[in-house]
Amino acid sequence: MKIPVRNRDGVTILQPTGKITIGIGDVALRDAVDDALAAGSTSILVDFQRASKMDSSGMAELVAAFKKVKESGGEIKLLHLPSNIRDVLTITQISRVFEIFDDEDEAVASFN
Amino acid sequence: MLDSVALTDMAEQVLQIKVAISSRFENIDLVDAVMEAAMRHFGFDEETVERLGLAIREAVANGVRHGNRQEPTKKVELTCDLKQDVMALRITDEGSGFDVDAIPDPLAADNLFNPSGRGILLMRAFMDEVAFDFDNNGGTQVTLKKSLPSPPSDAGSEEDDS
Numbered sequence: 001m002k003i004p005v006r007n008r009d010g011v012t013i014l015q016p017t018g019k020i021t022i023g024i025g026d027v028a029l030r031d032a033v034d035d036a037l038a039a040g041s042t043s044i045l046v047d048f049q050r051a052s053k054m055d056s057s058g059m060a061e062l063v064a065a066f067k068k069v070k071e072s073g074g075e076i077k078l079l080h081l082p083s084n085i086r087d088v089l090t091i092t093q094i095s096r097v098f099e100i101f102d103d104e105d106e107a108v109a110s111f112n
Numbered sequence: 113m114l115d116s117v118a119l120t121d122m123a124e125q126v127l128q129i130k131v132a133i134s135s136r137f138e139n140i141d142l143v144d145a146v147m148e149a150a151m152r153h154f155g156f157d158e159e160t161v162e163r164l165g166l167a168i169r170e171a172v173a174n175g176v177r178h179g180n181r182q183e184p185t186k187k188v189e190l191t192c193d194l195k196q197d198v199m200a201l202r203i204t205d206e207g208s209g210f211d212v213d214a215i216p217d218p219l220a221a222d223n224l225f226n227p228s229g230r231g232i233l234l235m236r237a238f239m240d241e242v243a244f245d246f247d248n249n250g251g252t253q254v255t256l257k258k259s260l261p262s263p264p265s266d267a268g269s270e271e272d273d274s
Contacts, residue, residue, distance in 0.1 A: 022173045023137025055164070055169055056234060060227035067225050083160045091237050092221055092230050 001025065003032035011108045012041040013079075017050040020058035020085075029058065033065040033076070042074030043111040047104070049080040059094055066097055075099075079107045129161045132187050133172075134144035135205075143172050143190055150192065154199060164258055167238040170231035171203040171254045179207025179252050185228040194260070208244035220271040 001024055004015045014032045019025045029046075036044050046062075056063075069076040077099040081089065089095040101107035113220035120189035131146050133139035147168050151161045173187055180186035185204040193200045235242045 003264065019141070022140060022177065055166060055168065055173065056230035057173065061231055063225050070187070084159070087163070088166065088234065093224070094232060099225065 001028045001080040003028050005032065005036065008104075010011075010046050011037075011043040011111050012036045013045045013047055014045045014109075015050060018092050019053050019055075020051055020061075021053065021055040022057035023048065024061075025054075026057040026061045029061045029065065030043070030046070037057075037068060037072050037074070042069075042072065042077075044069055044074065045101075045107050045111075046076065046080050047079040047084060047100075049062065051082060051085060052086055054085045054088060059092055063094055063097070075111060077107060077110065079104060114188055127192075129192040130189065133176075133183050135182045135188060136184055137173075137176060137177045137182070137262045139236040140169060140172050140176060143188075144169050147190070147192065148210050151199070155263065156216065157261070160261070166258060168201060169201070170234050171201075172258060174231055174254070175203055175205030175207070175252065178210065179205030181207070181250045197260045199258045201254075202267055203254040203256070204251055209252050212244050225240045 001017075003017070006015075007011050014029075015035065016025065016029055016032070020029055033044065044065075046065075048050055079101045081100060086095070086100075089098075099107075099110065101110070129146065129150055129264040131143050133143060144165055148161055148165045151164055161261065164180050168190070171189060175188035177183060180188060181201065189202075189204050190201045193202075212232070212252075215232055216223045216226050216232050217230045218224075218226065223229065232242070235254075235256060238257045245253045245255070247253065
């Protein structure tokens with residue numbers, strides 16, 4: 001599974017689809033973030049509009065991504081979290097480290 | 113590969129579901145699908161099905177990854193018993209067990225970037241009871257319990273708080 005990537009105003013937008021869970025979706029997220037960093041992107045937005053669920057393996061990749069991007073001098077932010085994913089990110093307190101947006105224009109503008 | 117699914121209506125108000133999978137990540141989705149359908153049948157609302165499904169998924173994933181180390185010849189088995197007003201699940205693997213107390217608290221500030229511990233946190237957040245037992249002959253058994261929602265016809269009883 002490869003995560004679709006697009007670019008808008010210098011922001012790399014990743015749009016994972018379906019389950020961000022152990023074995024497939026978590027690895028796809030890791031690969032997409034690694035590819036974005038390798039391509040020199042320092043502004044990464046993960047759009048969860050088409051994501052259906054996330055388990056602890058997906059969450060582990062998300063915090064690993066945060067750390068990697070920060071160490072590269074960049075920023076990674078989250079967009080359009082479905083209520084179930086927002087729920088588990090709140091319980092695990094991962095939501096506290098990320099800037100989270102419901103509006104793409106606002107999210108993209110926040111990087112500048 | 114889904115090895116077996118058994119749905120047995122053993123007696124009035126007693127139901128048992130058994131699912132056994134070989135230890136591959138892709139099989140976790142099958143357990144998830146079976147249990148989500150079962151929990152809708154039991155009357156849980158969609159939000160609760162989502163939460164309980166994730167707790168079950170975490171227990172099964174731990175068995176596949178940490179217990180059985182993805183060895184396909186080893187099985188993770190789930191048994192769901194419905195007795196009176198409680199859904200009781202047992203998830204077993206063939207691994208060598210682990211020290212529950214040694215799992216770092218994922219909510220501690222220093223552990224935010226630690227990959228482990230969140231699965232057990234989610235099980236405890238969503239289930240009424242979570243217990244870990246270790247067989248002397250090898251294998252971990254996770255027990256998860258959740259009260260069933262009150263039936264709609266039973267208007268006088270207390271609301272389920274889940």
